[in-house]
Amino acid sequence: MVIKRAGAVIALIALTVTSFMQASIAGAQSANAFNDVPTTYDYYSAVGYLKDLQVVEGYDDGTFKPENTINRAEFTKIALLASGYEPEGGNCFPDVTDQWFAPYVCKAKSLGLLSGYPDGDFKPERPINFVEAGKIVSNGLKLGLDEAYSDEWFQKYVMALEESQAIPTSVDTFDQYINRGEMAEMMWRIKTQQKEETNYYEDLSRTTEAQQMHTISSCSVLQDKFEDALAYNGYYYRDALMVEEAAMDTTASAPTVEKSAENEAVLTGGGSTDGNYSTTNVQVEGVDEADIVKTDGEYIYIVKGSTIRVVRAYPAAGMVEMDAIEFDDDGFSPSDMYVDGNKLIVLGQSYYSYPYPVLRTDAKIMPYPYYGGSISKVFVFDITDKSNIKEFRTLEFEGSYTQSRKVDDMVYMVLSRPGFYAYDTIENVDEILPRYKDTGDDTAKPLVGCTDVKYVPAFESADYLIVAGIPVNEASGEISKEVVLGSAGNIYSSRENMYVAATEWNWDYETSSESTNVYKFALDKENVEFQGKGKVPGTILNQFSMDENDSYFRIATTKGNSWDGTSTNNVYVLDENMDMTGKLEGIAPGESIYSTRFIGDRLYMVTFKKIDPFFVIDMSDPKGPSVLGKLKIPGYSDYLHPYDENHIIGFGKDTVMPTEQEEIDWNQNFEWYQGIKIAMFDVTDVENPKQMFTEIIGDRGTDSPLLYDHKALLFDKEKNLFAFPVTVAELSDEIKNDPNASGSEYGSPVFQGAYVYGIDLVNGFNLKAKITHYDETEIAEKAGYYWYGDKDIERVLYIGKFLYTVSKGMVMANDTANDFKEVNSVEVGGIDDNYYYIME
Template sequence: MKKIAIFGLSILAFAGMLIIPGCSAGEVKDPVSGLPVFASEEALVSAFTQAQARGYSGGYYAKEGIMPPVLAPVAGAANAASDAAYSGTNIQVAGVDEADIVKTDGKYVYVVSGSTIYIVQAFPADTAKIIAQIAITGFTPRELFVDGDRLAVFGSTYSTGGDPGYPTILPADVKGGIAIMPYPVQSGLVSVKLYDIKDRSNPKLLKSIDIEGSYLTSRKIGADVYFVVNSYPRYAQTKPTAADLIPAYRETVGDAKPGNFQPIAGYNQIGYIPPVQAASFLTIASMSMTDANREVGKTVIAGSGENVYASLDSLYVAQTSWPAYTGIGEVVTDNTQNTVVTKFSLKGGNATFAATGKVKGHILNQFAMDEFNGYFRIATTISGYVNSRDTSTNNIYVLDSSMKDAGALEDVAPGESIYAVRFMGKRAYMVTFLHVDPLFVIDLSQPASPKILGKLKIPGYSDYLEPYDETHLIGIGHEVDPSIDAGLIHTENAVYYTAIQGVKLSLFDVSDVANPIEVYKEVIGDRGTETIVGDDHKALLFDKQSGLLVLPVTVAQLKPGQPKNQQGEYIFQGAYVYNLTLKSGFALKGKVTHYDSTDVFQKSGMYFYGGPAEITRSLYIGDVLYTVSQSRLQLNDLGNLATLKVLPFGQK
């Protein structure tokens, strides 16, 4: 069993966000990627322990730190198990699936609810029923993938020193001979479980993978799954070894007793981007959904990640980096905020370091990144308060396949911030906001010279953009009435927070790139109305062929005569179901809720915090709409939205 000693106060909470440069290491390179790796255990230990000590002294920032609508598998595809068309997860890139809390293969629906995975025989609707439940003690499932007769579940668990091969804290040597009694380390683990579901009613566990750290995200390309893990070292006071700091890993076959933890990689297999970035570890792990015997791929570098974008051939991990602050009283002269992007090549089910690049500013989310024709495009905001500027600005940078600067469009919409962005081939569409909603149409056909083609300014903003077709975009965000409490705001071109009103759906026509227009809009509810789509794109269901658009909404409504600057009272939570066409715009077909009465809303007033009946996902199979909450799977007729069946979760 590995043993480590107490190191005093730890600042691991900062390590994932803010990267600390460590010491230099010997220049030894990986023969495949060409990335420098640690030359010795001493080099790795020195870099990481110095970074930890530096962080505790106040060095929380780094000078060079790492820091058409698509439905997967295919919207409207016919399944071999049934002839009905069905929807998939709303994803960013065609062919690159994203794990989610619900998946369907056109006959079965797989749902994560609480600590249980439910397998539902969902089609046809009249025979729908829950046929299996997977519940594992100490394991919390988060999301999943389905590929044929295989189910992969991503979740979390904890491990302690009681587990074989896992470290136990020993008393540190202190003056006076006083020491703290030994106690086990408790550390978060990313746990991945692969099941054989050929018999849907009797899933069989094939493999379990445990990696010390926190789960960031995952992607599936074909049968290959890639998942990203951030890990934070367990520091020791007295001579830690590399094995003490490197993330622990174990793999278990079937239902066998878990084996010993081992370091996920040797010191000379861990890469770094000079100078050594040594506050945490970033692991890109990979496995096959169809070949349970294939070795799990593990690429480990010193660093961490915040946002991930993946194409069919590459995976990009973005991390914000900050200027260094080395001590109390120091005046920081360079406080530039940057985003460092590390590119990994995806081939043969393995991820290999390819290149790294750096741009000014920070990014909003995964949709701020894109790859097209060998170029990487990224949209950023440089915050004025961070960079001692008079105002914030927005930018689009283009990098080549080696992540070298190729082109830039800078200083867009001074004073505003990016609220949404979507790259579509040779164009980008970017929404910024402060007073009104400027939708920028940006030409990227010449990577060296991006340029603005046109813009539209309308009240409100979109915080999510969904392609409708090559010349139309759907915007989802909020309506804004700039006149509300206008006298209370003293910043030019800004609005008071009470000006933000109900949820707004927009359809933009960008066929005339110089003059984009909002052809249709729909406003839901009053001030306080929200949808999770802006923060969670997988909550949106849109199928252009049928015109079906479904999104979860929590609706607040003002009382008659109540001023618009006040918060409305909550009256509804559920799915708004629309038919969207270029001819008629947004036509509300109806609403679906999992709340059996309105009592919860009457009691909540202006303070509704959701609950297990809150709808967060929707999908369709054939002519049936399936909505998902933590409490149940509900089936409604797509034609008239009549309830066909309710399948409660949590019942044996």
């Protein structure tokens, strides 16, 4: 039977709370309160006061653990007794029945001192945050509440604590989890009416969480951090059996490079492209992004299944597949790669699972005794001789590979690894630390020590966020790394700093909401350094929701849901310390962000629900971003690409109105998306942006990877050229000619390949070519089906005058100087999945 957030876990915590009595201040200040509370500790007097009053006894080993968080049940008991009430009652919340804390919680609920969460639970084992504690204390000790303070549900409670000078200076934000020392300080100040230095509501009212970074002081403290996070996030299993200790062996054998025997030819006389070849479409100039296809101007490298295929592409007439790179680890899946001179860097991961080691012997409820995860791997190959590619360096990291960036010859890899927090004692440091292996290592070793792990006090996470910097041209170069308690999502990187964003779903007494945590890391070849964490309301769409400019970090978010009309879109500016400098909130209420692009002092934003508002936002003043102009047009853009400083290209979908009957039936304000829409926006007059040109491809069902992956776009302004993969769907003539047809009708796929366009500011978009890897027989066989086959074109690039289209099954070269006529093609070996779905 599964029990969520079970209260029995709380019984394991050794804090004993006795009756709360008044005492003199002098008698409260014990010389040696606990062996881990020195006289230099900021809240020494408060802890001693509670001990002298016999309110707390501490732990069996004589410690108080003042830096540990305190859960909601413990805090409620202390506050109730401090208020002079007797505990009574039970079964007042679904998760508060007959446990030891039930009489205290239920009595406090009956008195109106506290309430539950929106889901009905009390969550007794959850660490209590400052505003939750403030409500209980203010109500229980009958502090004067001013109902005029109503901006937030908690404002009146915090203001009452401010009036009593009872906000410890170590409390920085409203949602910070208070620790045991801060709990003692709050109680001491209120009960003794001590007037000490205090924080104020205004100090805590910043929506960012740019707090000072802390470092874990010991392995036992790190273990405690994970246990706190477990109590906050954990799911528990009743009657789970104890398991024997298992060897934590994640060390796979070192992979080797195996050569295919299909093609042993080594061509000569390759000619020169003079550096005239395309690179991956990236967000920031000078910051490369890993992709499934890369070129060095002569060879094309392709991720296919569990292999890397290598094709000598230039000159096009002699195109041939070379030896493939295969991996000994059958479980390894390459995700993407980089090419840097004579080095090929492949990133990916393997998966594993194994039993937990022995859990706490006195635990009545424990985590399910199996866990698994990922081993992320980095292979660096020497590709000087393409007919004899050699392994140069191999690295393995515990954790899931999220994303990466490359700056010069450094690859910065972002990983997320769950913390293993169920151990009774720590016998080996690598039991709770992320580990790694380098070339030649027989066993894995800790990536960092316990005291190297960083954290931000107001945020408890059960995961490690890891950023590792790898020098790709050094066979044994030192890895620069940073390990933080946190989680990973989308990333943005400049050449100097990397920002890792992760969504946090917030629950408090009155409301539920979402926010985005942003972790900042300074990048240097010798060192990766955690700079701090910011926090903003809402969630981001993707990496283009973030940007850095002149040391300021800018981020665009959507808060709430468009389907129930509660959404708003917002822009926030944070300084180099991750403190909020400026904000613009309430953009396009009821809609959601579909695309954004920061370019210099401007932000271009597309929101959508029924019609596409294209916003131009002035970001020149970090303290006051403002809307300069907007344009409302049918359709929306999923990706915005700069043409020049005054013109933006949008790639997205066209839309049509629903029928009158559909509007009645659905009772919604919406439109049906249709085929792909390309639009050129003129923002020369920022107050009056214009749509200059548009191009519509296909009908509903037409799609392109470009709409969710910018790396699928080939764009070259100097050549007046862009191209991208597309699957085109078309409606039947019968449906097209029916004036009453619904916009919800899907067309049947009729083409998969690449569309190639010319572009300029006079003629707009000019379709130059349609290129497919399927022959006429295959097209006929696939008609009416989803394609998703080996020959679906995924990337387009150029080398010299030749345009290359790349699928998992083929590389084709077309001559841009001769009406894009096919010059040559080569079948690509290896195995990849084919999926075909009938369109109903």
